[in-house]
Amino acid sequence: MGKFFKESISKMFSLKEEIPRSTDLVIVGGGLVGSAVAFFVAHKQTNREREIMVIERDPMYTTASSSLSAGGIRHQFSVTENVQMSMFTTKFLRNIKFFLGLIDQPPPDVQFNHQGYLFLATPEKAEKLEELVKMQKYLGAEVEMFSAEMLKQRFPWLNIDGIEAGSLGLNGEGWFDPHSLLAALKQRNIGLGVRYIDAEVIGFTKKLSAPETIGNQYVLASVISRDTDGDMFETNCHQVVNCAGPWAGQIGELAGMGTETGALSIPLPVVPRKRFIYAYHCHNGPGISTPLTVDITGTYFRREGLGGMYICGASPESEEEEPSIENLDVDYEFFNEKIWPRLAHRIPAFENIKLKSAWAGYYDYNVWDQNLIIGPHPVITNFLLANGMSGHGLQQSICVGNAISEMILNADTYTVDLSRFNFDRIIRREKILEDFIV
């Protein structure tokens, strides 16, 4: 009797759960942005009126940019909305117990290090930096300018050769563990009734929503996905949000962007770009107050843990030097030739280091202007975009999730007004450029 019972129970649990035939909101991509969108919609809506489905093809997040990120969060940007978005994320993390805490359990711990970011400036750029710091302070960011002498006093490990000034984040900036945040979001989402589906989106079906005579307008009627066993499913939906990160361009193409004439002929300009992070050990390295320091060359480093480990990285200087995106293999020559000499010049203690490990991840790189693209597509009216954060996805994910939820739930109020970042600017060939790209 007992053996029969056990067998039938195990048979029940081995039955595959089918992907639902219809749902209200489909979110393509279950990383930080997708989970944040799902969370805010589920958290704010009344009585679970919308069924939310998150489709993620990499459920263990092995190649997800969310997990491979360096984890930094800063308020020092030159575009005002970028500052506000990061400040929103800091506020969210400060109140993470209220948002993502489960009852009677310890609050989720994202290991937030509060040491801030330090941007260094040459004499030519120092004045511009001071203006930007003023703008950031006006928006409420706690950032301060330091002269080179003050920097040397505060951070004796720094070589101020060629440095005129620097800006340091005093509160709310730092770095944290992105995977903890992702896990906490996913756990809370599942508790709020969001379905996470392990499948890959392979197509959409479109239908006309406005007559051909006055200009085509489409809606996405259903999502076609293929699960891990190779079976295909079609799910009817009301709205689709593109949170596919580096692969957003492909999802946009499946939805019809870049295929037909008119506004639909413009593809989503988001491509994957590979970036490396190198972890190394240094005796007598910079101490516990070390911020995430960004050199004038664009090379950055930060402390990792309490055992003398550090991580560093840099973006390539030109398009020709962009590494191949075929796989996530690491290029150690880039470290030896480009990163280490510059780090050792800026921090003399780093002349003696031991490289321990390295990994690579993809930026969701917006080739147009390296800034967020958010909002409904002008022609495919129920297709919402949340892409192209080009390396700032971690910091902006929470605010982007909130903004998308505001667009879905109540289209007339904004916490942070992101209407400037609509896809329309791509059609009108306008750029919003950010000076502080790392």
Added chain:
Amino acid sequence: MSCFKSLRPANRIWSRLFLCQTRGYVERDPRAIKMGDLMFEPEYNRHMPDDGKTPFVNLNKMLNVVEADFDKESLKQFMQRKIDVNDIAEQRVDAKTKEKIGKDLAAAYVVVKSGGRIQFAGMDRWIEKKGSHIPLPNHNIPNLKLQVADLTGSSIRYEGLAFLEGTSIKMLILRDCQYIDDFCLSRLYKISNTLEFLDISGCTLVTDNGLAALCKLRNLKGLRINDLPNAGNKALIAAYLLDENPELNVLGVDLPLDHDKEMPETSPEESGQYSDSSTNSSNKPPT
């Protein structure tokens, strides 16, 4: 009563809950419904005169609903949220008051109102709340500097710590404050120029990263960190803080007498998760 039929359907849930023990609502409002410790109070329409009767509209509003699960845990969460919002509102000082009485006195008000006690520079007696009376002047006194703030056991929060801005506090005691966490410790940078002594014993929400954030207090001379159950590596972090600030005196941890020289001579890779930043005992490493 016939008006109940047109109220919202039965599957909606109650929301407005007030703890009435300390307020005596029963005497003030006979229309309220008391269920054990909880009081359901009708919502007053402030624009209509209150003539003591219970009009149809007000009864409808009495069953003000919110979509919350009606079980013990979420009720607890709901009440906690009410307490949070209330605390944050009470610990605030608006800009007009600050301008009128000055930053130090406004800060003193916040501390004393939250149940703490303070000392001004030049005085040697504590000023604290007596019952509900706050023995502080309500006009500006020039050259009044807040020097010591003792918030032991209070419910001061991150937003409440805004009182620190513009003050020159030398000694801050945040002992057994249940809402003080890492973000609050990072916010202490505002008094880094003057703060010389800090006590954060017993603050259970503080972790290693919060202690690391104390590196911003560059003039700190004394730090007490007893009883921090969630800060597992506090001795190591204290050692790192001492590297950068040699005048600091850390109480509440077992530091080796000379932390630099007594560390074992294994290389950091072999000694496991955390290790001392230097293995040569000849000179103190510059940081």
